[in-house]
Amino acid sequence: MIRKAVTMEPKPMNPFSVFWNIDVRNSMLLGTTILVGITGTGCNRPDREWTGDSKVPSETKASLSVVDRVSAGPVPRKSMQLYSLQPGRVEPYEQTPILSKTSGYVESVAVDLGDKVHKGDTLIQLRAPEYQYQVAIKLGAIEQYEAQIEQAEAALGASQAAERSALAMVQEVQARIERAEAQYQRWKSESARTRELVAAGAVTEKLADETLSQFQAAAAVRNEIAASIESQRAKLLEAQAHVGQAQADLKAAHAKLSVAHSEHAQSLTMVEYLTLKAPFDGVVTSRSVDAGHYVQPAGSSNATPLLTVVNSQRVRVLVDLPESEAFYVNADTFQGNQGDSVELLLPAQPGKRIAGRITRTSASLDAESRSLSTQIELDNSEGKLLMGGFVQAKILLEEKKDAWALPIGAVVRKNEEAYCCLVVDGKIEFRPIQTGLRVADEFEIVSGLVGTETVVLARAGGFKAGQSVEVLVKK
Numbered sequence: 001m002i003r004k005a006v007t008m009e010p011k012p013m014n015p016f017s018v019f020w021n022i023d024v025r026n027s028m029l030l031g032t033t034i035l036v037g038i039t040g041t042g043c044n045r046p047d048r049e050w051t052g053d054s055k056v057p058s059e060t061k062a063s064l065s066v067v068d069r070v071s072a073g074p075v076p077r078k079s080m081q082l083y084s085l086q087p088g089r090v091e092p093y094e095q096t097p098i099l100s101k102t103s104g105y106v107e108s109v110a111v112d113l114g115d116k117v118h119k120g121d122t123l124i125q126l127r128a129p130e131y132q133y134q135v136a137i138k139l140g141a142i143e144q145y146e147a148q149i150e151q152a153e154a155a156l157g158a159s160q161a162a163e164r165s166a167l168a169m170v171q172e173v174q175a176r177i178e179r180a181e182a183q184y185q186r187w188k189s190e191s192a193r194t195r196e197l198v199a200a201g202a203v204t205e206k207l208a209d210e211t212l213s214q215f216q217a218a219a220a221v222r223n224e225i226a227a228s229i230e231s232q233r234a235k236l237l238e239a240q241a242h243v244g245q246a247q248a249d250l251k252a253a254h255a256k257l258s259v260a261h262s263e264h265a266q267s268l269t270m271v272e273y274l275t276l277k278a279p280f281d282g283v284v285t286s287r288s289v290d291a292g293h294y295v296q297p298a299g300s301s302n303a304t305p306l307l308t309v310v311n312s313q314r315v316r317v318l319v320d321l322p323e324s325e326a327f328y329v330n331a332d333t334f335q336g337n338q339g340d341s342v343e344l345l346l347p348a349q350p351g352k353r354i355a356g357r358i359t360r361t362s363a364s365l366d367a368e369s370r371s372l373s374t375q376i377e378l379d380n381s382e383g384k385l386l387m388g389g390f391v392q393a394k395i396l397l398e399e400k401k402d403a404w405a406l407p408i409g410a411v412v413r414k415n416e417e418a419y420c421c422l423v424v425d426g427k428i429e430f431r432p433i434q435t436g437l438r439v440a441d442e443f444e445i446v447s448g449l450v451g452t453e454t455v456v457l458a459r460a461g462g463f464k465a466g467q468s469v470e471v472l473v474k475k
Helices: 015-021 024-044 058-062 129-200 205-272
Strands: 004-006 066-070 077-098 104-109 122-127 275-277 282-287 307-322 341-345 353-357 360-365 371-379 390-407 412-414 417-424 427-439 442-447 469-471
Touching: 077 427, 122 307, 129 205, 307 390, 341 371, 353 371, 390 427
Parallel strands: 066 469
Antiparallel strands: 077 307, 077 390, 104 122, 122 275, 282 307, 307 371, 341 353, 341 390, 360 371, 390 442, 412 417, 417 427, 427 442
């Protein structure tokens, strides 16, 4: 509270001095009398001195001395906590709509609304005989291709045996050629020697003719065997080609068998799709199917969830924070930091509070709402939080312990700079300061003060440098 102290110099009483010292509470009662006195006196005293258009006489104006009384003191230290109170909604940690992969008729439904299920439990059994038939067909194809493999293996064995036989024949002919060549060379040499003996008269012409006949027979045998080896080599090449073909047939049979196994596995998978199972431990929260219903596969346009299973043992509380507060949010997923503490207030359970921490954020603002999506994960094994329920989230965004704090009325801003007013020897002095966190009507003072100053705590913007003030003393 600011008051004005008014001091008066002793002067003769006149209507003007009465007017300026009169108690405000009596002004309404004495106004008429005083005005009459002023009018009468003013007309009979032309020697009164006036200054400008002022309605206050100069001697009365000079007699006033005004000093502002201000509330001031040292800068207080306190713990500053910036909270954000935002609405939130409770969502299950996991939620899965159950749809069918294939089309078929519902044979049985094993669960109902509110039932607890465990991972792998059968929820719905569908009936589609055509998938069972496909399994039998693919199994028959496997047996067929296994028989083809046996035939291909037998054919490969036969062709390999023929190849070995042809190779042996080639080797045998090669050996015969070598023997024929030796005979050819022997009789060639013998015939030449016999001709020399005939010329010398050592042997008869008849012996020479017999030797020549042996030489010609050896040459004929050699040529015959040389011709047969080409035939045997051609048979060997043919046998080798049959081996290659048998190997290719065996490889193709194995490939067909592999395809048949894959198709059989696919048909078994399609049969498995006829049994819809629980994806995790949870509770059935919706059911829209009964025995005998015809269901469409998930990809069709008119497919609808048959059941909904949620994991409510752990929940996510979704809270959207405005852009102005998003800067302060810390989640425990960022560099291992601990997330901001949160206190959840349950409107449906007055007085009930649940403590938690921010687990993760979207790390980006929504393009339309300009808000940051945050999540608070909580254990809900006791079922205190209902899915889809609303809560109030009180988030501790920032906390400064033992910080200097000034009320908003003590801070003066000019352009982008901040100042406060100090009282030094009864006069106002401006001091530049740096502000930090703002909580309600208080600013954190980061720098500019040492803590021993006397700071004006209210209406700082109404003072001028060098202005005389009197500090109010608290009683």
